[in-house]
Amino acid sequence: MYPAPIDEYVRPATVADALAALGRYEEGDAVFIAGGQSLMQAVKARLVRPRCLIDLQAVDGLSGIEVGAEGLRIGPMTRYAEIARDARLGGAWGALGDAARRVGDRQVRNRGTVGGSLCWNYVAACMPPTAIGLGATLELTAADGSTRSMAAEDFLGGPLETAREENEILTAITIPPAGANAGSAYKKWGLVTDALPVIGVCIALEAEGGRCTAARVAVGGLAGGPQRAGAAEAALAGVAADDDAGIAAAMDAAAREIETQGDLWADSDYRKQLIRSLGADVAASAFGRAAGEEAGQ
Ligand SMILES: Cc1cc2nc3c(=O)[nH]c(=O)nc-3n(C[C@H](O)[C@H](O)[C@H](O)COP(=O)(O)OP(=O)(O)OC[C@H]3O[C@@H](n4cnc5c(N)ncnc54)[C@H](O)[C@@H]3O)c2cc1C
Secondary structure, three states: OOOOOOOOOEEEOOOOHHHHHHHHHHHHHHEEEOOOOOHHHHHHHHOOOOEEEEEOOOOOOOEEEEOOOOOOOEOOOEEEHHHHHOOOOOOHHHHHHHHHHHHHHHHHHHHOEHHHHHOOOOOOOOOOHHHHHHHEEEEEEEEOOOOEEEEEHHHHHOOOOOOOOOOOOEEEEEEOOOOOEEEEEEEEEOOOOOOOOEEEEEOOOOOOOEEEEHHHHEEEOOOOOEEOOHHHHHOOOOOOOHHHHHHHHHHHHHHHOOOOOOOOOOOOHHHEEEEEEEEHHHHHHHHHEEEEEEOOO
Protein backbone atom coordinates (compact mmCIF):
# COMPACT_ATOMS: atom_id res chain seq x y z
CA MET A 1 0.00 0.00 0.00
CA TYR A 2 1.02 3.60 -0.50
CA PRO A 3 0.22 6.33 2.02
CA ALA A 4 -2.76 8.59 1.63
CA PRO A 5 -1.57 12.05 0.52
CA ILE A 6 0.54 13.89 3.12
CA ASP A 7 0.30 17.69 2.75
CA GLU A 8 3.29 18.83 4.74
CA TYR A 9 6.67 17.59 5.94
CA VAL A 10 8.50 19.70 8.52
CA ARG A 11 11.95 19.25 9.99
CA PRO A 12 12.13 21.48 13.10
CA ALA A 13 15.38 22.30 14.88
CA THR A 14 13.98 22.73 18.39
CA VAL A 15 11.47 21.04 20.67
CA ALA A 16 9.44 24.26 20.75
CA ASP A 17 9.22 24.34 16.94
CA ALA A 18 8.25 20.65 16.82
CA LEU A 19 5.42 21.28 19.30
CA ALA A 20 4.36 24.44 17.46
CA ALA A 21 4.05 22.44 14.23
CA LEU A 22 1.94 19.86 16.06
CA GLY A 23 -0.30 22.62 17.42
CA ARG A 24 -1.11 23.93 13.94
CA TYR A 25 -3.15 20.80 13.19
CA GLU A 26 -6.24 19.16 14.62
CA GLU A 27 -5.57 16.20 16.92
CA GLY A 28 -4.16 13.25 14.98
CA ASP A 29 -3.58 15.18 11.75
CA ALA A 30 0.10 15.85 12.52
CA VAL A 31 2.44 13.16 13.89
CA PHE A 32 6.06 13.04 14.96
CA ILE A 33 8.27 10.70 13.00
CA ALA A 34 11.44 9.36 14.66
CA GLY A 35 13.03 6.36 12.89
CA GLY A 36 9.84 5.64 10.95
CA GLN A 37 10.23 1.88 11.52
CA SER A 38 6.77 1.46 13.03
CA LEU A 39 4.98 4.61 11.98
CA MET A 40 5.57 4.26 8.24
CA GLN A 41 4.16 0.73 8.19
CA ALA A 42 0.97 2.10 9.77
CA VAL A 43 0.92 5.08 7.39
CA LYS A 44 1.43 2.86 4.34
CA ALA A 45 -1.37 0.57 5.50
CA ARG A 46 -3.49 3.73 6.03
CA LEU A 47 -4.09 2.81 9.66
CA VAL A 48 -2.63 6.23 10.42
CA ARG A 49 -3.41 9.06 7.97
CA PRO A 50 -1.42 12.14 8.94
CA ARG A 51 -1.71 15.37 6.99
CA CYS A 52 1.65 16.47 8.37
CA LEU A 53 4.83 14.58 9.33
CA ILE A 54 7.08 16.30 11.88
CA ASP A 55 10.54 14.78 11.52
CA LEU A 56 12.42 14.78 14.83
CA GLN A 57 15.84 13.93 13.39
CA ALA A 58 17.22 17.47 13.43
CA VAL A 59 15.74 18.52 16.78
CA ASP A 60 18.49 19.75 19.06
CA GLY A 61 19.03 17.87 22.33
CA LEU A 62 16.90 14.81 21.62
CA SER A 63 19.72 12.40 20.89
CA GLY A 64 22.60 10.93 22.85
CA ILE A 65 23.44 9.10 26.06
CA GLU A 66 24.78 10.93 29.12
CA VAL A 67 26.23 9.04 32.07
CA GLY A 68 26.52 10.99 35.32
CA ALA A 69 26.01 10.92 39.06
CA GLU A 70 22.25 11.04 38.45
CA GLY A 71 22.41 7.90 36.34
CA LEU A 72 21.64 7.65 32.64
CA ARG A 73 19.93 10.28 30.53
CA ILE A 74 19.01 8.98 27.09
CA GLY A 75 17.59 11.19 24.37
CA PRO A 76 14.48 9.65 22.78
CA MET A 77 16.03 9.96 19.31
CA THR A 78 18.96 7.74 20.32
CA ARG A 79 19.06 4.85 17.89
CA TYR A 80 19.33 1.20 18.87
CA ALA A 81 22.72 0.96 17.15
CA GLU A 82 24.14 3.72 19.37
CA ILE A 83 22.92 1.95 22.51
CA ALA A 84 24.20 -1.40 21.26
CA ARG A 85 27.77 -0.16 20.80
CA ASP A 86 28.03 2.00 23.94
CA ALA A 87 30.57 0.24 26.18
CA ARG A 88 29.43 2.22 29.24
CA LEU A 89 26.11 0.37 29.32
CA GLY A 90 27.19 -2.84 31.04
CA GLY A 91 26.53 -4.07 34.57
CA ALA A 92 23.40 -2.48 36.03
CA TRP A 93 22.39 -1.21 32.59
CA GLY A 94 23.32 -4.35 30.62
CA ALA A 95 19.68 -5.01 29.70
CA LEU A 96 19.67 -1.96 27.44
CA GLY A 97 22.41 -3.36 25.23
CA ASP A 98 20.84 -6.83 25.25
CA ALA A 99 17.59 -5.37 23.93
CA ALA A 100 19.13 -2.94 21.46
CA ARG A 101 21.54 -5.48 19.93
CA ARG A 102 18.69 -7.84 19.02
CA VAL A 103 16.01 -5.48 17.71
CA GLY A 104 15.11 -6.51 14.17
CA ASP A 105 17.96 -6.30 11.69
CA ARG A 106 20.83 -3.88 11.13
CA GLN A 107 18.68 -1.49 9.13
CA VAL A 108 16.03 -1.30 11.87
CA ARG A 109 18.72 -0.80 14.51
CA ASN A 110 20.31 2.01 12.50
CA ARG A 111 17.00 3.85 12.07
CA GLY A 112 14.78 2.91 15.02
CA THR A 113 14.91 4.91 18.23
CA VAL A 114 14.32 4.12 21.87
CA GLY A 115 11.79 6.96 22.13
CA GLY A 116 9.87 5.75 19.10
CA SER A 117 9.64 2.29 20.60
CA LEU A 118 8.32 3.62 23.93
CA CYS A 119 5.83 6.02 22.32
CA TRP A 120 4.51 3.33 19.96
CA ASN A 121 4.42 0.64 22.68
CA TYR A 122 3.90 -2.25 20.30
CA VAL A 123 2.75 -5.46 22.00
CA ALA A 124 5.97 -7.28 21.14
CA ALA A 125 8.51 -4.47 21.50
CA CYS A 126 11.72 -4.94 23.50
CA MET A 127 12.26 -1.47 24.97
CA PRO A 128 9.00 -1.18 26.96
CA PRO A 129 9.71 -4.11 29.33
CA THR A 130 13.38 -3.10 29.45
CA ALA A 131 12.47 0.44 30.52
CA ILE A 132 10.12 -0.90 33.19
CA GLY A 133 12.68 -3.43 34.43
CA LEU A 134 15.35 -0.74 34.72
CA GLY A 135 13.03 1.63 36.60
CA ALA A 136 13.19 4.28 33.87
CA THR A 137 11.47 7.63 34.17
CA LEU A 138 10.16 9.40 31.07
CA GLU A 139 10.19 13.17 30.70
CA LEU A 140 7.47 14.77 28.56
CA THR A 141 7.39 18.38 27.39
CA ALA A 142 4.13 20.11 26.50
CA ALA A 143 3.42 22.90 24.02
CA ASP A 144 3.47 25.54 26.80
CA GLY A 145 7.04 24.48 27.70
CA SER A 146 6.05 22.69 30.92
CA THR A 147 7.50 19.26 31.63
CA ARG A 148 6.28 16.30 33.61
CA SER A 149 7.94 13.01 34.47
CA MET A 150 6.47 9.62 35.06
CA ALA A 151 7.66 6.08 35.65
CA ALA A 152 7.82 3.94 32.51
CA GLU A 153 5.30 1.53 34.01
CA ASP A 154 2.78 4.37 34.38
CA PHE A 155 3.49 5.72 30.89
CA LEU A 156 3.13 2.39 29.11
CA GLY A 157 -0.42 1.07 28.89
CA GLY A 158 -1.92 -1.69 26.80
CA PRO A 159 -0.51 -2.26 23.29
CA LEU A 160 -0.21 1.01 21.32
CA GLU A 161 -1.37 2.95 24.38
CA THR A 162 0.64 5.42 26.42
CA ALA A 163 -0.04 8.25 28.86
CA ARG A 164 1.37 10.80 26.38
CA GLU A 165 -1.04 13.67 25.79
CA GLU A 166 -1.55 14.77 22.19
CA ASN A 167 0.35 18.05 22.77
CA GLU A 168 3.39 16.40 24.37
CA ILE A 169 6.74 15.18 23.12
CA LEU A 170 8.98 12.67 24.88
CA THR A 171 12.19 14.57 25.63
CA ALA A 172 14.24 12.23 27.84
CA ILE A 173 14.48 8.81 29.40
CA THR A 174 16.34 8.65 32.69
CA ILE A 175 17.52 5.56 34.52
CA PRO A 176 18.76 5.61 38.15
CA PRO A 177 22.48 5.39 38.96
CA ALA A 178 24.09 1.99 38.85
CA GLY A 179 24.60 0.41 42.28
CA ALA A 180 28.02 -1.14 42.95
CA ASN A 181 26.65 -4.70 42.87
CA ALA A 182 23.84 -4.29 40.39
CA GLY A 183 23.24 -6.17 37.17
CA SER A 184 20.49 -6.36 34.58
CA ALA A 185 19.73 -8.40 31.49
CA TYR A 186 17.04 -8.81 28.85
CA LYS A 187 16.26 -11.78 26.66
CA LYS A 188 13.51 -12.51 24.19
CA TRP A 189 12.21 -15.41 22.20
CA GLY A 190 10.58 -14.97 18.81
CA LEU A 191 9.74 -17.25 15.93
CA VAL A 192 12.66 -15.85 13.92
CA THR A 193 16.04 -14.89 15.40
CA ASP A 194 16.14 -11.20 16.37
CA ALA A 195 12.53 -10.69 15.28
CA LEU A 196 9.79 -9.23 17.41
CA PRO A 197 9.50 -11.30 20.57
CA VAL A 198 6.67 -13.59 21.56
CA ILE A 199 7.90 -13.04 25.13
CA GLY A 200 10.70 -10.79 26.41
CA VAL A 201 11.95 -10.70 30.01
CA CYS A 202 14.02 -8.02 31.73
CA ILE A 203 15.47 -8.44 35.22
CA ALA A 204 17.43 -5.84 37.16
CA LEU A 205 18.81 -6.85 40.53
CA GLU A 206 21.19 -5.87 43.29
CA ALA A 207 23.23 -8.48 45.11
CA GLU A 208 25.31 -8.65 48.26
CA GLY A 209 27.66 -11.56 48.76
CA GLY A 210 26.13 -13.23 45.72
CA ARG A 211 22.61 -13.03 47.18
CA CYS A 212 19.85 -10.91 45.67
CA THR A 213 18.78 -8.02 47.88
CA ALA A 214 16.29 -6.38 45.51
CA ALA A 215 14.96 -7.14 42.04
CA ARG A 216 12.70 -5.77 39.35
CA VAL A 217 11.18 -8.19 36.85
CA ALA A 218 9.30 -7.03 33.74
CA VAL A 219 7.73 -9.05 30.95
CA GLY A 220 6.77 -7.98 27.42
CA GLY A 221 4.80 -9.66 24.63
CA LEU A 222 1.53 -9.53 26.58
CA ALA A 223 -1.94 -8.59 25.36
CA GLY A 224 -2.29 -6.35 28.41
CA GLY A 225 0.95 -4.49 27.71
CA PRO A 226 4.33 -4.86 29.45
CA GLN A 227 4.02 -5.77 33.12
CA ARG A 228 6.03 -6.06 36.30
CA ALA A 229 5.98 -9.38 38.10
CA GLY A 230 5.76 -8.40 41.77
CA ALA A 231 5.56 -11.96 43.11
CA ALA A 232 8.74 -12.89 41.23
CA GLU A 233 10.49 -9.78 42.55
CA ALA A 234 9.59 -10.74 46.12
CA ALA A 235 10.61 -14.36 45.55
CA LEU A 236 14.02 -13.40 44.13
CA ALA A 237 14.94 -11.41 47.25
CA GLY A 238 17.36 -13.50 49.32
CA VAL A 239 18.02 -16.00 46.53
CA ALA A 240 21.70 -16.79 45.87
CA ALA A 241 23.18 -16.60 42.38
CA ASP A 242 23.85 -20.36 42.32
CA ASP A 243 20.44 -21.33 43.74
CA ASP A 244 18.89 -22.70 40.55
CA ALA A 245 15.82 -23.98 42.41
CA GLY A 246 15.23 -20.60 44.05
CA ILE A 247 15.51 -18.80 40.70
CA ALA A 248 13.20 -21.34 39.06
CA ALA A 249 10.64 -20.85 41.85
CA ALA A 250 10.75 -17.06 41.36
CA MET A 251 10.24 -17.42 37.61
CA ASP A 252 7.40 -19.86 38.20
CA ALA A 253 5.81 -17.18 40.39
CA ALA A 254 6.14 -14.76 37.46
CA ALA A 255 4.55 -17.25 35.05
CA ARG A 256 1.66 -17.86 37.43
CA GLU A 257 0.94 -14.23 38.24
CA ILE A 258 1.13 -12.83 34.70
CA GLU A 259 -1.84 -13.25 32.41
CA THR A 260 -0.68 -14.55 29.04
CA GLN A 261 -2.64 -14.77 25.82
CA GLY A 262 -2.84 -17.35 23.07
CA ASP A 263 -2.50 -16.21 19.47
CA LEU A 264 -1.09 -17.31 16.11
CA TRP A 265 2.47 -17.39 17.48
CA ALA A 266 2.09 -19.21 20.79
CA ASP A 267 -0.59 -20.37 23.16
CA SER A 268 -0.94 -19.07 26.68
CA ASP A 269 0.85 -22.01 28.38
CA TYR A 270 3.75 -21.78 25.97
CA ARG A 271 4.16 -18.12 26.87
CA LYS A 272 4.19 -19.05 30.56
CA GLN A 273 6.89 -21.64 29.87
CA LEU A 274 8.89 -18.95 28.03
CA ILE A 275 8.63 -16.69 31.08
CA ARG A 276 10.08 -19.52 33.21
CA SER A 277 12.91 -20.52 30.89
CA LEU A 278 13.90 -17.08 29.60
CA GLY A 279 13.51 -15.68 33.11
CA ALA A 280 15.98 -18.19 34.56
CA ASP A 281 18.56 -17.32 31.86
CA VAL A 282 18.02 -13.60 32.36
CA ALA A 283 18.38 -13.91 36.14
CA ALA A 284 21.67 -15.79 35.67
CA SER A 285 22.99 -13.03 33.37
CA ALA A 286 21.86 -10.31 35.77
CA PHE A 287 23.55 -12.07 38.72
CA GLY A 288 26.70 -12.46 36.60
CA ARG A 289 26.78 -8.77 35.78
CA ALA A 290 26.14 -7.86 39.41
CA ALA A 291 29.25 -9.89 40.20
CA GLY A 292 31.26 -8.01 37.59
CA GLU A 293 31.05 -10.57 34.79
CA GLU A 294 29.91 -9.17 31.46
CA ALA A 295 27.48 -11.96 30.58
CA GLY A 296 25.20 -11.01 27.69
CA GLN A 297 22.53 -13.08 25.98
C1 LIG B 1 11.57 -5.45 10.24
C2 LIG B 1 11.33 -4.91 11.62
C3 LIG B 1 11.70 -5.66 12.72
C4 LIG B 1 11.51 -5.15 14.00
N1 LIG B 1 11.90 -5.92 15.07
C5 LIG B 1 11.77 -5.43 16.31
C6 LIG B 1 12.22 -6.18 17.45
O1 LIG B 1 12.76 -7.27 17.36
N2 LIG B 1 12.04 -5.62 18.68
C7 LIG B 1 11.45 -4.38 18.84
O2 LIG B 1 11.33 -3.94 19.97
N3 LIG B 1 11.02 -3.66 17.79
C8 LIG B 1 11.16 -4.15 16.54
N4 LIG B 1 10.74 -3.40 15.47
C9 LIG B 1 10.10 -2.08 15.72
C10 LIG B 1 11.17 -1.02 15.89
O3 LIG B 1 11.74 -1.21 17.15
C11 LIG B 1 10.69 0.43 15.78
O4 LIG B 1 11.83 1.15 15.50
C12 LIG B 1 10.13 1.10 16.99
O5 LIG B 1 8.99 0.41 17.40
C13 LIG B 1 9.71 2.52 16.65
O6 LIG B 1 10.81 3.38 16.69
P1 LIG B 1 11.00 4.48 15.56
O7 LIG B 1 12.11 5.36 15.98
O8 LIG B 1 11.12 3.84 14.25
O9 LIG B 1 9.65 5.33 15.69
P2 LIG B 1 8.57 5.79 14.60
O10 LIG B 1 8.06 4.63 13.85
O11 LIG B 1 9.10 6.93 13.81
O12 LIG B 1 7.45 6.37 15.57
C14 LIG B 1 6.68 5.50 16.38
C15 LIG B 1 5.66 6.33 17.17
O13 LIG B 1 6.29 7.07 18.19
C16 LIG B 1 5.97 8.47 18.08
N5 LIG B 1 7.16 9.18 18.52
C17 LIG B 1 8.43 8.93 18.14
N6 LIG B 1 9.29 9.70 18.84
C18 LIG B 1 8.52 10.46 19.68
C19 LIG B 1 8.83 11.44 20.67
N7 LIG B 1 10.08 11.79 20.97
N8 LIG B 1 7.80 11.99 21.35
C20 LIG B 1 6.52 11.62 21.09
N9 LIG B 1 6.18 10.71 20.17
C21 LIG B 1 7.17 10.12 19.47
C22 LIG B 1 5.60 8.67 16.61
O14 LIG B 1 4.75 9.78 16.43
C23 LIG B 1 4.90 7.35 16.31
O15 LIG B 1 3.57 7.40 16.77
C24 LIG B 1 10.93 -3.87 14.19
C25 LIG B 1 10.58 -3.09 13.08
C26 LIG B 1 10.77 -3.60 11.80
C27 LIG B 1 10.41 -2.74 10.61
